[in-house]
Amino acid sequence: MSLNDLTELLELWEELNLTGSDHDNLSHVETLLCSGAISHGAFLHVLSVLYVFIFLVGLAANAPVVWVNLRANSSRYETHLYILNLAVADLCVVATLPVWVTSLLQGGRWPFGDAVCKLTHLVFSVNLFSSIFFLTCMSVDRYLSVTLFASATDSRRKKVVRRLICILIWLLALAASVPDTYFLQAVKSAHYDGAVCRPVYPSHSPREWMVAVQLSFIVLGFAIPFPVIAVYYLLLAAAIPPSSDQERCVSRRIILTYIVVFLVCWLPFHAVLLLDTLSLLNVLPFSCRLENFLDVALHLTQCFSLLHCCINPVLYSFLNRNYRYDLMKAFIFKYSTKTGLARLIDGSETEYSEVAVDSVPM
Secondary structure, three states: OOHHHHHOHHHHHHHHHHOOOOHHHHHHHHHHHOOOOOOHHHHHHHHHHHHHHHHHHHHHHHHHHHHHHHHOOHHHOOOHHHHHHHHHHHHHHHHOHHHHHHHHHOOOOOOOOHHHHHHHHHHHHHHHHHHHHHHHHHHHHHHHHHOOOOOOOOHHHHHHHHHHHHHHHHHHHHHHHHHHHHOEEEEEOOOOOOEEEEEOOOOOOHHHHHHHHHHHHHHHHHHOHHHHHHHHHHHHHHHOOOOOHHHHHHHHHHHHHHHHHHHHHHHHHHHHHHHHHHHHOOOOOOOHHHHHHHHHHHHHHHHHHOOHHHHHHHHHHHOOHHHHHHHHHHHHHHHOOOOOHHHHHHHOHHHHHHHOOOOOOO
């Protein structure tokens, strides 16, 4: 779901209500008469500030990761390709935020036209799914690298397999994003002058389509990835070779952080999205209190979930000493090529690499 999908939740409710003649649908027209608990304009401005913050931090955190991983010696990193693709996906997600912020600052109006509506949402959705899929794949890959393939010597074959997996992940993310993007249109708003970017589902079954899209996002974005991430990282924590009690304890804390961060970032949004889905299915009885809660909670929890784009580079790159070394080296080569310092650091690369290997498989 895009940011504007949530902004236009009430308008979509109106469309759902007017497509049927049953008593349940008519009872939901009451939703349009509910007064918001907070100022809608002030709320959208607060969201805009939060998204600008995520954009700036996400850009500053992911751009160096992409740059360093493109320059670094990838043979030292087991999951180098996944980390690079993860950073690209997170970078593309935050790159779309200025477009959504522009719309939010105009009260949800969409001034960019139909093509940009579809394209921006597609970029946002594909990269959001890709980011989640790459995190899931990394948990499995790291566990298998420590257990089943710990003694494997055919590194070239493993690189080819990982490249194919990366391509497959991008294709799966594209496939997961197409259904919702297909129905997106820049349509005239029923509440104010101007257009809005939102899905327009088939008139004979709009409720069913909306429920299907939301359930697919819950399943592909959380219900499947989180158990996989949790199980394989817990197995990895148990399988880490004992070097010293202190290093093993640190490694397990980092692994636990991977699990907790994914859970904290994504559980609130998917829990609220599930409540909204149950409301659409009339499992939860309609009330203005519930409607106001969903309208605010969907915005806030999605905003909060995007913090993972800022946290991922810290967890999967900046905590790794080899990455920090490559970042320092790349910076010095960029700005100190006329000094002997760059050559000195380059000459010490072999020695550093031997002693600066992290406990957690990278």
